[in-house]
Amino acid sequence: MEKNRAKKMYDYHVWANTQVFQHVKKLPDGVYGDTLKSVFTSIKDVLVHLYATDITWLEIMKGSTIQDTFRKVEQRREEVRGISIKGLESCYDELYKEYDNFFALEPDLERTVVAEHPKMGVCEFVLADLIHHVVNHGTYHRGNVSAMLH
Known part of the structure; x- marks a missing residue:
């Protein structure tokens, strides 16, 4: 598949997430899960939210029903509960592979998908x-x- 603009944008997303993980892993122990006064209670909560949302959209793109999507997201959220930064980074790496597989099998990123939301x-x-x-x-x-790190 020729790299189109959407795939290039996704590649940027992966690169930028990798930069965040590399930076957070260098910080003192605890920063990842420390409770903060912010929109999210911790950096971990932000990264788990981002992970779950990326799963949601991939499932929608693949044509999964909303019920199956919600089940998969909750299952994967449960799998990352209490996980270390390195463990979560590995989960992201697996998700990136799932996206790459989707891109490899999807010839038309201009195609319309239909999803039914409750x-x-x-x-x-x-x-x-x-x-x-x-x-x-x-x-x-x-x-x-x-912002949380600053």
């Missing part, structure tokens, strides 16, 4: 737009981490 009803999304949303959401929350 509150929002039937929604139509262009895959490339969802990928841009994933990246923008990640940028926003990496900003939360930056």
Whole structure:
């Protein structure tokens, strides 16, 4: 598959997340899970939220039902409860591989997918737009981490 703009944006998302993990791992023990007064209670909570949301959108892009998506997200959230920064980074690495597999198998990122949400009803999304949303959401929350560290 030729790298299109959406895939390039996703590659940036992976790179930027990697930078956050590299920085947080260098900080004193405890900073990752310390309770802070912010939008999120800890850096870990931000990173887990970002991880869960990236899973959600990948499942929607793959055509999973919203019920299956919610189940998978909750299962994976449970798997990362109490996990170290290095462990969470490994989970992110596995998720990046899942996205790469999706990109390798999806020939048309301009294709529309339909998802039914219990509150929002039937929604139509262009895959490339969802990928841009994933990246923008990640940028926003990496900003939360930056603010929390300052």
